[in-house]
Amino acid sequence: MEKVEYKMYKILKESYMKIDFNEKDKLLKLKIDDEIDHHRAESLRRVADYEIQRRNPKKVILDFNNVFFMDSAGIGMVIGRYKTASMIGAKLEMINVKENIKKIFEMTGILKIIPIIEEECNE
Amino acid sequence: MNKKKYDNEMKLEIMSKSSNEAFARITVSAFASQLDPTIEELSDIKTAVSEIVTNSIIHAYDTSDEIIKIHSMIEDNSITIEISDTGKGIEDIELARKPLYTTKAELERSGMGFTIVETFMDELKIESILGLGTKITMKKIIHNCEENNLESES
Structure with a gap:
């Protein structure tokens, strides 16, 4: 395995992000x-950027179903991923955002460019 | 003996490590839970503590071996949280309070920290002296707990 790939693999294993890519x-x-x-945003952002650049998707969805706490670091994390996705022409959407977290996003006005899509949480 | 100043009080000192952000907000919210807050009120307190402690870690100190002090007091139906550091201090407090203002854009900081605290808490006071440190005092009134206080009056 290439050195960079191995390092990413380690970060990926330690980060709390599940990746699901639909090739079709x-x-x-x-x-x-x-x-x-x-503290946690750093590893999330590295894994997310790595996956977005590697997979070259048309659309990226951030699933917040298991996120019960977020502070302003999350705003920066989401805007940063919007930038990464925009660079390759991909859209960014969020789903399953809890009320207390939605409140934080609403303060910033970023929901106009990064929408929260209503979707039933399919476990 | 000193006269009782508050109904309850706690002090906590943590190192300026980012892994302590979660510890600080969970500890303060556990202390606040005796006021029987709603889940939303508790979540507001957690977020506010997280913002302020993160500020001290990122802005006040360059290293992770400094000390951040958290002093929390409960009086009637309100909790006051004082978070202080002995770091760099804030140059322009008015500017720092402005939404979207940040000096650490390269760290993907959004500049929303103080705005969030102001919205989620009932009071926010920022005191800072350049080169000496910063003290943040914030207060939240818990609307849920009148009955509990009556019981503990005896």
Whole structure:
């Protein structure tokens, strides 16, 4: 395995993000399984950027179903991924965002460019 | 003996490590839970503590071996949380309070920290002296707990 790949593999294993890529629809789903604060945002952002650049999706979905806490670090994390996705022409959407977290996003106005799509949480 | 100043009080000192952000907010929210707050109120407190502690870690100190002090007091139906560091201090407090203002854009900081705290808490006071440190005092009134206080009056 290439050195960079191995390093990413390690980060991937330690990060709390599940990756699901649909080759046919070019749909990349990143399911976050952790609280999002400044401490955890770093590994989430590295894994997400790595996957977005590697898979070259048409659409990226951030699944917040298992995120029960987020502070302003999450805003930066989401905007950063929007930038990464935009660079390759992909859209970014969020699903299953809890009320307390939605409140934080609503303060910033970013929901106009990164929408929360209503979807039943399919476990 | 000193006269009782508060109904309850706790002090916590943590190192300025980012892994302590979660520890700090969970500890304060556990302390606040005796006021019987709603899940939403508790979540607001957690977020506010997380923002302020993260500020100290990112902005006040360059290293992770400094100390952040958290002092929390309960009085009637309100919790006051004081978070202080002995770091760099804030140059322009008015500017720092502005939404979307950040000095650490390269770390993907959104500049929403103080705005979130102001929205989620009932009071926010920022005191800072350049080179000496910063003290943040915030207060939240818990609307849920009148009955509990009556019981503990005896």
